[in-house]
Amino acid sequence: MSPEPPSNGGYMIAAYIVAAVIYLGYTVRLWQRTRRAFRD
Amino acid sequence: MTTPIDGARATVRRGRWITLVALAGLAGVYVLALRYTPEEEFQGLAQKIFYLHVPAAWTSLFVFTLVGLASALYLWLHDSRLDLFAESSAEVGVAFSAIMLTTGPIWAKPIWGTWWTWDARLTLTLFLFFLYVGYLALRAAVSDPSERARFSAVVAILGMLLVPFIHLSVYFFRTLHPRPVVLKPSAPSLPPVMLRTLLVSFGVCLLLYVGLVTMRYGLGLADRIREAREANDVA
Numbered sequence: 001m002s003p004e005p006p007s008n009g010g011y012m013i014a015a016y017i018v019a020a021v022i023y024l025g026y027t028v029r030l031w032q033r034t035r036r037a038f039r040d
Numbered sequence: 041m042t043t044p045i046d047g048a049r050a051t052v053r054r055g056r057w058i059t060l061v062a063l064a065g066l067a068g069v070y071v072l073a074l075r076y077t078p079e080e081e082f083q084g085l086a087q088k089i090f091y092l093h094v095p096a097a098w099t100s101l102f103v104f105t106l107v108g109l110a111s112a113l114y115l116w117l118h119d120s121r122l123d124l125f126a127e128s129s130a131e132v133g134v135a136f137s138a139i140m141l142t143t144g145p146i147w148a149k150p151i152w153g154t155w156w157t158w159d160a161r162l163t164l165t166l167f168l169f170f171l172y173v174g175y176l177a178l179r180a181a182v183s184d185p186s187e188r189a190r191f192s193a194v195v196a197i198l199g200m201l202l203v204p205f206i207h208l209s210v211y212f213f214r215t216l217h218p219r220p221v222v223l224k225p226s227a228p229s230l231p232p233v234m235l236r237t238l239l240v241s242f243g244v245c246l247l248l249y250v251g252l253v254t255m256r257y258g259l260g261l262a263d264r265i266r267e268a269r270e271a272n273d274v275a
Contacts, residue, residue: 005084
């Protein structure tokens with residue numbers, strides 16, 4: 001009989017949230033910089 | 041008539057579209073990894089961090105290699121487009137590197153029992169991250185464009201030399217970090233369904249890199265056009 005997998009889903013959720021925040025945060029920041037550059 | 045600033049604007053617009061497609065792909069990767077890829081029996085759900093951590097790591101190391109190659113070519117050809125490409129890629133590479141360095145410890149804690157260990161692989165990777173943050177700081181600090189390009193090219197080439205050491209460090213040194221399961225001489229030691237999710241995620245990361253670097257390149261072009269105009273006005 002194989003053992004039960006450990007219950008560590010919280011770490012998975014944290015990592016997926018952190019990655020999404022960095023990806024989206026950088027994209028939004030770069031988007032704003034380009035908007036400002038062409039408005040001036 | 042198309043002006044240089046129109047060209048820069050078109051480049052940014054192209055980058056935005058590619059980025060939007062890549063972000064939709066990233067949402068697809070989340071669904072694929074969380075919903076349609078099985079849970080690993082020994083590591084549990086934390087193993088799914090693999091589908092974010094490894095593609096971000098591969099992309100950042102690939103990007104830093106490109107930055108080094110573009111910088112070496114710049115020193116040879118003195119083409120300012122290579123310098124701008126290196127600058128744009130380095131910034132995007134730092135973002136991917138940040139994802140590698142944050143998701144890694146979150147995965148390590150439940151599996152290794154510690155957030156961080158000062159072994160060769162992790163220490164060299166952190167050093168590479170700081171080196172490219174320093175590269176960007178150096179670029180911001182030097183005002184002469186020619187000096188800025190030359191100094192930063194040297195730093196980028198030194199950073200590129202670290203990449204093969206980072207990949208091979210798990211063979212050279214005793215480390216908690218696992219050896220490669222895909223990028224190795226023998227066949228990948230990963231079930232096909234997990235390999236599929238990993239490769240899809242890597243493809244999306246590469247597309248996101250292309251989109252972001254195109255946007256950043258267009259922004260750099262606009263900045264340089266403005267700098268040239270201001271220099272002409274002063275003259």
